[in-house]
Amino acid sequence: MRLSRYILPTMKEDPSDAVIVSHKLMMRAGLIRKESAGMYIYLPLGFRVLRKIINIVREEMDRAGAFEFLMPELTNADLWKESGRWDTMGPEMIRIKDRNSIEYALAPTHEEAFTSAVRSLISSYRDLPLNVYQINTKFRDEIRPRFGVMRSKEFIMKDAYSFDIDEAGLEESYQTMRKTYRRIFERCGLETIPVQADTGSMGGSNSEEFMVASEVGEEALLICKSCDYKANQERAEYLRAPEKNTESIQKIETVDTPNVRTIDDLVKFFNCSADKFLKSIIYIADNKPVMAVVPGSREINELKLKNYLSAKEFELAPNNVVEEVTAAPVGFAGPVNDFKIRTVFDISVKEIVNGITGANIADKHFKNVNPGHDFNIKDETDITIAVEGDMCPKCGKPMIVKRGIEVGHIFKLGYKYTKAMNLTVLNENSKEIHPIMGCYGIGVNRTIAAVIEQNNDDRGIKWPLSISPFHVHLIGLGKSGEEIKMADEIYSAIIDSGLEVIYDDRKASPGFKFADADLVGIPVKVTIGKSYFTNKEIEVKLRNSKDMKDIKKISKENFLIFLKDLKNLIDNEGNSAIELFEKLN
C-alpha cells in the first residue's frame, strides 16, 4: 500500500475529547474517528487491526470446534418475552418499533437468539456437545459511554454459546473455552489475568473474566500474591479477622447527637474507631425497603446484597422513604427497637461489642448496642466490599487491588434459557432433557484499546506483529527519479515476500515520515535512504526495540532472507521480531 494513496489522517495534537492513551493514539494514528458519543468509524488502518483480531478469534474458536453463525442484530421482542428478559433488561437494551408497530430490540447479547436457533436445529443428545458463535455488532445504551472504543454504545463482540447434556459436559466445554481464551489473548499480544466474577444480567453460576491490568480499567480486582486467588471486587470475598473483643457488655443508652450523621461525623463525636458503628443503609429492592447493616469501617457491596436478595431492581432508597421507614431524618437509622423492615447484616456485625447506631429518632444515636441483646440477627451474609489489605479467602494472606479492563468473560449459564425457551433433546433413554448452557464473550474493539494501553510510548503505538495493521513500514527518502525507483524495487520485493507493507512514498521530510511511522507503530521499519543510494545498505529497525538508535544496515541479499524469516515467523504465530532482528548483520 502506497501511503501517498492511502487515507492516513495522523494528528500531531491530542484530540480534546480523549482522556486515555489508547483513545488519543487511536485518533492520532488515524485508526478511528468519532461518529457521535459511543460510536466510532473505523478508518482503513483501524479496520485492518480489527480484522486481524477477528481472524485470530475465529481461528481459535474454529480450532476449539465451535461453529460460526451470523445472527440478525435486530431481534424480535417475542424472543425476549420468551426468556422473560423483555421486562428485566432495562434501558440499556435499545428497543424500536417497525412501521407495523412490531417491537424489536437491537441485540445487546444473543442468548435468546441462539437458544431459539439451536432449538430448531437439534433434537438428539447425539448433536451435543455443541458450541455456536458469531462475531457481530452489539448495541448497549450505556449509561455513560467513555474512553473511546473502550466503552461504546455499539461494539463488536464474539459471543459463543455451548450446549451440553449435563454438568460434566458443560465443565468440559467451559475448560475448552478457558484454554481457547488464553490462546486468543496470547496471540493478540495481551497479558490477561483471569479472575472470578459476577455473572451480571446474563444469569448463571460459575464465571471468569479475562482482565488486562491497566490503571485505566473500569474494574477493580483483588489479587492474592501468595496463592492464585483473583476476583473482581464485585464478588471478591475476604477472611474476617478473628478478633477477640474482651469488653464486657454494657447497657444500651441513648445519646444526643445533634446533626451528627455520617460515619466521619460519628467517629469525631464519639472519638472511637469506625468499626464500632453499625452503618445502616436503606435500599429499595423490587419496590420493598430493606435495611443493610455493616460495620462503619466498611462499604456495602451492593451487588452481593442484590444477589443475596435475588432482587431484579435494586437501588438506594430516596430520602423520603428513609424518613418513612425509620421515622427519622437520614443519618439516624439503626436496626434496634423491633425494626420492622427486612434487615440484612454483614457477617462481621455479630462481632461488634458495645456498638453505636442510629436510634431512628432525629439527632439521637444508641451506644452500647449489642447483637442478641438489643437486636437479633436473622439475615446475615457477606455484603461488604473487599479492599486492599484484606485477607485472602483461600490462604489468609493480604490481597492487593489492581485495576483491569475486561476483555473476555466466560461463564456457566445453566438451564436458564433452555428451560425458559424449552430447548430439549432426547437422551439415550428417549427421554426429553434440557441441555445445559455456557456463554463466552470477547470484546473485540476493546481488545484493540487494551493492546494499545499495554503497548505504547511517548511516540505512539507499538503493535504486536499478530495484529499490526501492516507488518513492514517502508520509508523511501529518495529525491531523484533514480532513487525513487530503487525504493520502489524494495517495495515490490517486500510485497513478493508475502508480507503486508505500507510504503511511505509521500513527498515529505524524513523527520515527518519517521514521526508518522513511530506514531502508527508498525513493528518493522525499513528505510531506503542515503546508505542505500551510496552503499546499497538497507536499514532495518524495530518499533519496540529498547534503543531507538538500534539500526541494522544490511545487504539486499540478507534483507530478502530476513523477509522470508519474518514471513515464516508470522505464519507461525510469532509476535515479536526481536530475535530475528538480533541475528541480522
Add this chain to the structure above:
RNA sequence: CGGGGCGUGGCGCAGUCCGGUAGCGCACCUGGUUUGGGACCAGGGAGCCGGAGGUUCAAAUCCUCUCGCCCCGACCA
C-alpha cells in the same frame, strides 16, 4: 439522572467579562528553495462563530430556550 465544563475553517485553540466588519498554530492548494527525526519563503482556498428566538442602530460576545460533546458522580446516611 444529578453536578461541572465546552461547542468559533479538517484538528488544536484565542476572541465572549467590556457588543462595533472573525483571528492564530497545524493541516490543505499553487509556485519556488529544501530533504536522515515533524523544513522555509511567497501567494491562496476554506468558518452564516452548534441551532432557534429575543434585546440592540449593531450580537461569536448580552438574555431565553434548545441540541450536541466531554468530565465527575450516581455517594454509603
